[in-house]
Amino acid sequence: MRTRDINKEEIVKQKAIEMLVSQGVEGFGMNRLAKECGVSVATLYIYYSDKEDLIRKVGIEIGKNFFEEMLVGFSPEMPFVEGLRRQWDNRSKFAINFSLQTTCFELLKHSTYGDAILAEITTDFKEQMSKFITKAIENKELLPITFEVFWSIAYGSLYSLLELHREGKSMSGKAFVFTEEIRNEAFNLVIKALTP
Numbered sequence: 001m002r003t004r005d006i007n008k009e010e011i012v013k014q015k016a017i018e019m020l021v022s023q024g025v026e027g028f029g030m031n032r033l034a035k036e037c038g039v040s041v042a043t044l045y046i047y048y049s050d051k052e053d054l055i056r057k058v059g060i061e062i063g064k065n066f067f068e069e070m071l072v073g074f075s076p077e078m079p080f081v082e083g084l085r086r087q088w089d090n091r092s093k094f095a096i097n098f099s100l101q102t103t104c105f106e107l108l109k110h111s112t113y114g115d116a117i118l119a120e121i122t123t124d125f126k127e128q129m130s131k132f133i134t135k136a137i138e139n140k141e142l143l144p145i146t147f148e149v150f151w152s153i154a155y156g157s158l159y160s161l162l163e164l165h166r167e168g169k170s171m172s173g174k175a176f177v178f179t180e181e182i183r184n185e186a187f188n189l190v191i192k193a194l195t196p
Contacts, residue, residue: 009047012037016058017104025055025111052113059108059117062101067125069094076131080141081191083132088158088187092178095162103166142194153193157186 015036020028030051034041048054074086095102108117133150136142142150164170165178 008037008039008043012039012044012047012054013058013061016054017062017100020055020058020107021100021103025107025113028055030054055108055113056116059105059113060120062105062108063117063121065098065101066094066105067121070125071128074128074132076128076135078132080132080136080139080195083136084154084191084194085187087155088183091155091158092162092183095159096165096178099166140196143196145194150194154190157190158183161186 012033016028016033019033019036028051030041030044033054034044037044044054048057070087070090072090074083074090076083078086108114133142133147137144145153161178161182164176168176170176
């Protein structure tokens with residue numbers, strides 16, 4: 001039996017992410033991946049049992065990195081505004097520094113692999129965020145609203161702005177960069193919408 005080569009495995013993961021983003025889940029195949037990596041298809045099966053295993057493991061790894069990053073410097077005991085600002089900082093930092101992985105994760109999250117990937121990785125994050133939101137409502141720092149409405153108001157504008165940043169242009173076609181000034185303008189409006 002052949003042994004794992006960590007460097008090759010990283011190349012395979014990186015190339016798989018690139019191919020998933022450029023070709024989608026439907027266009028992704030093990031033969032094409034092997035060719036892109038300059039390895040045999042048999043080499044891929046040292047690391048993954050099949051295409052589904054590879055996609056799921058890549059999604060889980062990106063997701064774990066994403067959710068770990070979301071909790072850096074964050075505590076559910078933080079005052080609401082401070083905790084939400086930390087979430088915005090962490091999310092925007094990850095999306096900007098790891099744009100390819102972010103795009104891949106979003107693609108996989110909305111694919112048939114999404115439920116299996118999220119089931120593996122979100123338990124601690126959901127628990128932390130649930131405590132944070134519950135505490136904020138109890139302390140009257142946050143209006144009592146459903147989770148889905150909270151999420152869409154709290155993060156919808158952030159993700160829209162990050163998408164414009166990734167594309168490098170606004171809806172009108174002019175150049176766009178997600179600056180601290182724009183982030184603060186949007187964040188302040190979000191706080192006005194969410195707080196009593």
